[in-house]
Amino acid sequence: MRTVKILLLAVILVAIVVLSLANRGLVTLNLLPEGMATLMPVSVQVPLFLVSLVSILIGMIVGYLLEWLREHKHRRRATDKAREAARLSREMDHLRKTTNKPEDEVLALIGN
Structure with missing residues (x-):
């Protein structure tokens, strides 16, 4: 490639x-055009x-700029989703640490 x-x-x-x-x-x-060139x-x-x-x-610079502005909402959404995924991952890790009971047979079977 x-x-x-x-x-x-x-x-x-x-x-x-x-x-x-x-x-x-x-x-x-x-x-200026010919008629206004006296000014x-x-x-x-x-x-x-x-x-x-x-x-x-x-033309290329204007096109790139317009495309960058058009994609702004998609980049913003991706950033928000990445932040939310990181927050949920931290929350899940915290919940695993605080609620993991070794005597629970189901959790022992699935390996949490």
Whole structure:
């Protein structure tokens, strides 16, 4: 499985490099649309592959953040259940210590 993962990552990396080399042309990014550019004329020229990669990266970060927020209730429930299981385990150990009577035949048979 590890080999498949490394192979998949290598293929993705090669694809990114090939797409980056194929899209080296400069594009102009404007802060505001053409009609509003008189208010704040900010524009920058960057390679097209950089725009693409940054857009993909921002999309992945937003997706991971939204998924993390969506899973919060499941993580919270798992934490609560783990706490409850630990509490019940401690209570069961305490009850075994305080109520275990060696003369009880049933308990001797089941090994408590």
